Amino acid sequence: MKKHEEEEKVYEEGARSYPEALNGGGSPVDSGSDYEDYSDDGDSEDYGSWEEDAESGEEGATGSGSDQDESEDGNSEEFELSEETQSGESDSQEHKGSVKTNNKGKLSNDHAQIDDGESEISESDRRAEESDSSEDEVPSRNTIGDVPLEWYRDEGHIGYDVKGKKIKKKERQDKLDAFLASADDSKNWRKIHDEYNDEVVELTKDETRLIRRLLKGKAPHSGFDPYPDYVDFFKWDDAKHPLSNAPEPKRRFIPSKWEAKKVAKYVRALREGLIKLDKPKEEPRFYNLWGDDPNSKDRAGHLAYIPAPKPKLPGHEESYNPSLEYIPTQEEINSYQLMYEEDRPKFIPRRYTSLKSVPAYENAVNDSFERCMDLYMSYRAWKKRLNIDPESLKPKLPSRKDLKPYPVTCYLEYRGHEGAVVSISTEASGQWIASGSADGTVRIWEVETGRCRGVWTIGEPVLCVSWNPLSELPILAIAAGQDVLLINTGMGNEEDQEKIKELLQVEISGTAGDSDEQPLVSWLQDDRHKHEAIILRHFKTVTSVEWHRKGDYLSTVTPAGESRAILIHQLSKKITQKIPFKLHGLPVSSVFHPSRSIFFVSTKKNIRVYDLLKHKLIKKLETGLREVSSIAIHPQGDNVIVGSREGKLCWFDMDLSSQPYKTLQCHSKDITNVAFHRSYPLFASCSDDCTAYVFHGMVYSDFNQNPLIVPLEILRGHVNSNGRGVLDCKFHPRQPWLFTAGADSVVRLYCH
Amino acid sequence: MPKHYRPPGKKKEGNVAKYVTRSQAVKLLQVNLSTFRRLCILKGVFPREPKKKVKGNHHTYYHLKDIMFVKHDPLLEKFREMRTYDKKLKKAVAKKNKDLYERLRTRKPTYTLDRLILERYPKFADALRDLDDCLSMVHLFAALPALERENIEVKRIHNCRKLSHEWQAYIARTHKLRKVFISVKGIYYQAEVEGQKITWLTPHALQQVLPDDVDYNVMLTFLEFYETLVAFVNFKLYHSISVKYPPILDPQLEALAEELYALSRYLDANTRSSRPSGSNQVESQENEKQHDESDLRLAQLQHQLPHNEPGALMHLVEDAAGEDEEDEDTKECENLFKDMKFFLGREVPRESLLFVIPAFGGIVSWERDGAPFREADQSITHQIVDRPTQGHIFLSREYVQPQWIYDCVNARIILPTEGYLVGRVPPPHLSPFVDNEAEGYVPDYAETIKHLQAAASNEVLPMPGTVKEDLEDPQRLLVEGIIDRAEANEAAEKKRKMATLEKQYHDELKLELEGAQYSSSMINQNMESNAASGEAREKPVPDLQQIADDSANMSKIVMSRKKRRLLEAMEIGKKRKQANVDLLKERKKKSEAGQSSKEK
Structure with a gap:
């Protein structure tokens, strides 16, 4: 207290x-x-x-x-x-x-x-x-x-x-x-x-x-006054003496130099307009910028301005209440998770039954920002948008009706072979065809009836058959294994038969070549068959045989034969000679020119054209293909078609260039053979995809006009067996008919 | 390197000389990267892709001309000035030089963008063409909250709001709005101004979130330019309808956040008053009206508009005299909701509907202070409601969901309201921007609308047709003097003949077409019958599909590789599109099946 x-x-x-x-x-x-x-x-x-x-x-x-x-x-x-x-x-x-x-x-x-x-x-x-x-x-x-x-x-x-x-x-x-x-x-x-x-x-x-x-923030006691009036304790008025007797300093009564300097500075600044005292005038910020003149100046002197593409307009699915079919099911939404992130749909439609229930879009700012980034960060360039009808891309082809006749449907089937029919050949008169099969037989069929006229059993799988192009010499060349058989088919009249028999006689002594050198080929008489026949025994497997148009020469190809890969045999003299040219690459096939003494040799990449008389390389055709499989010459001899294992078909115009005039990608699998028709403007290709294409290939005598190539028909019917489809195709010499040999051991005839 | 400063040994031409990378450009301009960005955005400079990227693939390349274009801009100097100003200010603060600070603060260097706008868009049409992004952005920012942290100031948000309202008011006043679409992302509007289609997106009127992973500086720079552009565009547009810009709004309505309504009233008042009087109106009425209007205008200008019966005033200025320069489309839009009176419930998106309904000629009110008329008004024809049930119902009006308005607008007809009544799930809302035929899939409701449209136009269409004929006949009468009935008959006969001939020709053509397609198969069959020589015939008859494929393949074979690839690419695209359509069809089938099973 x-x-x-x-x-x-x-x-x-x-x-x-x-x-x-x-x-x-x-x-x-x-x-x-x-x-x-x-x-x-x-x-x-x-x-x-x-x-x-x-x-x-x-x-x-x-x-x-x-x-x-x-x-x-x-x-x-x-x-x-x-x-x-x-x-x-x-x-x-x-x-x-x-x-x-x-x-x-x-x-x-x-x-x-x-x-x-x-x-x-x-x-x-x-x-x-x-x-x-x-x-x-x-x-x-x-x-x-x-x-x-x-x-x-x-x-x-x-x-x-x-x-x-x-x-x-x-x-x-x-x-x-x-x-x-x-x-x-x-x-x-x-x-x-x-x-x-x-x-x-x-x-x-x-x-x-x-x-x-x-x-309340007051002093605790009510009597306390925190702010009392100030009472000055010092009083000068009544004092007798000054506090200090020092004289007044000079600075007290002369104007300050520094102040004057400062004032001068300000005055100068004011005069020069560096300091403005009045407030800047408010000008109307907006005015009629473009004026009323509609055709004002253009943006000149700069690079072309490329306006940014407008943002995509929303589709039905972006609606707040899209129709039900736009809404993905739960399984679909789940399946989006399995997709790659870039494939995933960015927007998943949702349905709200009333406008009230639509929430705020959470990516609104992000989207806007993305757009901004696009506007100033991404390249802009004019891109031509092709707004063309795909149909207009397709070339205008003449109507197929105008190009008739051409083989359209399967007319006949020649059945009898037990293995794949590897090769067929039509006789010069067009009455017969020969077919060689992998089961080691060669059959001769009558074209119009489909009757099998004869069967030879060769013993080895036949790789190639070829009729002599002369109608009076119905000799059939058959390539099987290392042998090439020249068989007298026994057709034709008596005179022809005698001539043939004479031709197909080989003296034992004349086994060709000198004694010290290994003969290129041994000419042997074959006694196995009832008809006369010659065996040309090669030292490696022969894959193809081609006759010269005069019927006296024939060329054979043995791909593994190296320097002896391509041989030319003369039937009348029973001579065999190598071609005097170096081959570059593995040979695939060889063809004689239909009218001149020109010889075509196709290696895997290129086609070489030789003049046999002058012993000279005339031309090298660069196919650009991976692997050439077959070659055919137009009957006029200036155009060549080449089939390749990648399913491409090249048309060469020899006069035009050494590059293909046209490359057609038609087959999905290897082209096995190509063929020209002898008189009609037709050519065909057959392939392992079980189809054969028939084309219209018109060559004009006018040099200014390029050949016209029109695909006409796809012939189907063969069945795939062991991954192989159609193995050979040949045209009928006179009719617009096509024979195809299939791996399903059937030969078919397609007629117009 | 610029041409006039090329050190020896540097390239004169080619991609090296023409294009610079971004870092090179920054060095050349002697600014920092952020300033460079600002400059690029404001000047509208964008990277260009060189044919050969000399410095590598991961660089951004600018055309040297573009960079020089930026370099010669006074804005660059202005930015430098601002930088020095900032330094001065900082120094003044640091030295506690209050005087200097105060003086400096009032002298902040500013810049204007009007020159840039004119440079980028020399014609008004150019500006309109690029307006899409501007409007979307301005509308987005009008809905965003201000954020001190990211420098999003309240002032700018308000400005955006103002600009967007001004734009909307103009569009609504001139009836230029064409399409509206409510998507999940917001509401898309499409207007047609001076032949340019302008589409913009407004977010739903809800609280927006501001994500962190966004560089707001970039957006604000864009916004700065856009704000200016939209303001100038608005000025020009307002000018074109002879209204003063910037508009002066009724402060009371402004306080009630009814800027759009205030603006529309302002516009109406101004355009009416400025329009020369000379129509077929009764003079006294005219006078009275003008008097009223001048009163209104005066009041507005003095910011003291009495707030009694704004609806009546609005009604006074509402009926617009026919404008001659209006095109067909605008007229159609203007008359869509004519003689209809709408009342908006509390829960519907008011801003959007206040924009859309007047744009299509309707009169609208809402449930708040400052609205033109009350809910109890007997003349209301439609009340827009978005709630499961409606308690009190006036029998004189229809209660529809807001989607009805939008669907009507897109279809340009008054749709039946049955599907849109209160409590029902409305029919699907379809995008007006999709060309259904091109897309390959037409939703059911689009089909329905099409039928309705056809029905609506049929009601109207036969009338002009008959009128025309009627008109034609008397004309002929007048010209020829005598009715040559025989001649007329002859002509009719001729016409009929021609028609039959034409029809025949068409039929033949059709037959030919079919024949070309099926000829091969027919021949095939013939051959088959001919060659029936007892041979085994297990070979199937090639079906039509095969033949069609073959014929398609045929022409593909002869094409060049380039064209073939192009065609294949097109086909892939087509296939994808088709797959989408198929998916939709499948879903639809499924849902229908589900429904039918449910019904059972």
Whole structure:
């Protein structure tokens, strides 16, 4: 109680002592520091710790305890608290007569919690008030010392009294009681549980007032004036002597040079217009930029401006309510996950049944940004968009009807072979065809009836058959294995037969060649067959046989024969000679020119054309194909077609260039053979994909006109066997008919 | 290197001399990369692809001329000035030179983009052509929240909003809107201004999210240019209908966030007042109206428009006199919703409908302060509602979902409202931008709409036809004097004959075509019958498909490789398209099957 009064005094002293202090030479600020000190102690340091206490409830004690530096202080203050309440009460007696005793037993912790907002502040404020009155220490009830209260949480006491007896904790009020108490007693909110001393403190009215003032940010006591009028302690007017007798310095009464300089600078700047004092005029920002003239100037002198392509317009699927068929099923959506990321659809349609339920599009900004990036980061170029009808790409071909006749349908099938029919050949008169098969037989068929006229068993798989082009010499050349058989087919009249028999006689002695040299080919008489026959025995397998148009020479190709790969045999003299040219690459086939003494040799890549009389290379045709399989010469001899294993067909115009005039990609598999018709403007190719193509190939006598090539018909009918389809095709010498030999051991005749 | 500064030993021509990489360009311009970007965006400079990329594939190449074009722009100097200004300001702050700071702050260097716009778009039509992106962006930003962190200022958002409203008001006033499409991404509008089709996208009026993985600096630079462009375009357009720009809005409506309505009123008022009076209106009415209008205008200019009965005022200025220069399309659009009065519920997208309905000649109100008329108005014909049930129903009007409006607009006819009534799931909303025939798949509802359109036009069409004939006959009467009935009969006979001949010819042609296709097979059959000589004939008759394929293949064989590849590519494209269509058809079939099974 005394203490408090003392304090009050101090306040008053502080207030009054300003002038004195100032008179004493201190500044008003100094005197203020007294007050600051006072507030500092309580407010800044302790307040924080106390706040913590209240918040942490029961454990709060540790907070206060943990302030190590003011360990003693804390203790003493706690004690003061209870003391002070009393003093405060006694102080406030003048206002209200009633003094309330602290009903310590009744109050509880819970109650404190209920109005802890109030209590926390009030307590801390009270502390603030008393913080520097630490001299008068009223011993607190609690004697445990400066240890965290938590340590005593489970104990029944809070220290020992002088006699060494335990100071017991009070019974706790439960929540219900607390509530009831608060309901019963309207003053109950004033009661605060002091955790440390384990007692209930009731705030007096004065104290609450104090707290309220503090809350408002005012000084705690109403009597205190924080802003007193300033009273100057120094008075010059009445003084007799000046403070200083020094003469006035010059700078006091002459104008400043630097200022003048600065002013001059500003003036110059103003004159020059560097500093403008008036505000810049507001001009209308927008005006008729383009004017009303519709044909104003063009953008000139720059590169051509390429406008950005407009963004894609949305389709039905982007609708908020698309028709049901635009919405993918769940399985489809799942299957998108299996796709590559770039293939995945970027937008999955969804359906909302009302416009209200459409959510905000989450990628709106991203999309806009992407568009911006596209606009200034990506290349722009004019691209020609082909907006053409695919039909217009197709070349205008003459109608197929006008190009008739040509083989169209299968008219006859010649059956009898047991293996794949590898090669066929038509007789010069067109009455007969011969077919050689992989089963080692050669058959002769009557074309019109399909009757098999004769069968020779060769023994080895036949690779090539070829009729002598002269009709009076019906000799058949058969290539099988290493042998080439020249067989008298026994056709033709008596005279012819005699002639043939004469031709097909080989003297044993005339086995050709000199004794010291290995003969190129051995000419042997064959006795196995009932007809006369000659065997030309090669040293490697012969793959193809071709007759010269006069029927006396024939050429054979043995691909593995190296320097003896291509041989030319003369039937009448029974001579064999090598061709006097070097071959580049493996030979595939060789053909005689239909009218001149020119010889075509095809290797895998190129075709070489030789003049046999002059012994000279005339031309080299560069096919550009991977592997040539067959070659045929136009009956006029200026055009060559070449079939390749990649299914391409090349047409060469010999007069034009050594490059193909036209390359037709028609077959999907190897072309096995190509053929020209002798009189009709037709040619054909057959392939392992079981089809044969018939083309119209018109060659004009006019040099300015390029050959006309029109595909006419695709002939089907053969069946694939062992991956092979049609193995050979030959035209009928007079009719526009085509024979095809298939790997399915059938020979077919296609007629118009 | 520019031509005038080419060190010895550098190339004079070719790709090396013509194209520079981006880093080279930045070095050449002596700016930093971000400034370079800004310059490129504002100047509209884009990379160009050289035939040969000299420095490698991973560089961006600019044409040297483009870069020199940027270099000679005053904007470059301006940017440098701004940089130095920033430095000065910083220094003033650092030196605590408050005076200087204050003075500098008022002298911030600014630049304008009008010269750039004129340079990039020398003609107004050019500007309109490139307006798509501008409008989409401006509309997007009008819906975005301001974000201090990304420098998206409130001022700019408001400006965007203003610009978009001005644009919409112009379009609605002049009835230039052609198509509207509600997609998941937002609402697409297509207008036709001066022959240019302008399509823009407005986001749905919902809270937009601002993603983090976006460089807002780039977008804001674009927006800066777009804002200016749209403002100038708006100026020109407003100018063309003789309305002052920028418009002065009724502050009360502005406060209620009804800028669009305010704008439309402003436009109406202005165009009406500026139009010369001289139509067939009653004079007194005219006078009264003009008086009213001048009042309105005055009030608007003084920002003190009394807020009593804006609807009546609107009605006064609403009926527009026929404009001669309007084309057929515009007239059609203008009269679509004529004599219809709409009322919008709270839950429908108001901004969009307030734009669309007046653009097609309707009158519209909504449920809020400042609306022209109230819900209880008896003259309302349609109320737009988007809720499962409607509590109180006025019998005099129809309650339809908002999609009805959009579908009507796209179909250009008043569709029956049965499918769009409250509580029903509306029929599918179809995109007006798709050419169904070209796409190869016509959705059911498109078919329905087409029928309705045909029906609607049939109602109208026969009338002019008959009228014409009627007109023609009297004309002939007048010219010839005598009705030569025999001659007329003869002519009719001739015509009929010609028709029959033509028909015959067509038939023949058709037959020929078929014959060409099937001739081979026919011959085949003939041959087959001829050659029936007891031979085994297991060979199947080649089917028609095979023949068709063959004939297609035939011509392909003779084509050059280039053309063949092209054709194949086309075929692949076609196939893909067909696959899409097939998928749609299959889905449809499935869904129909599902429905029918459910019904059972």
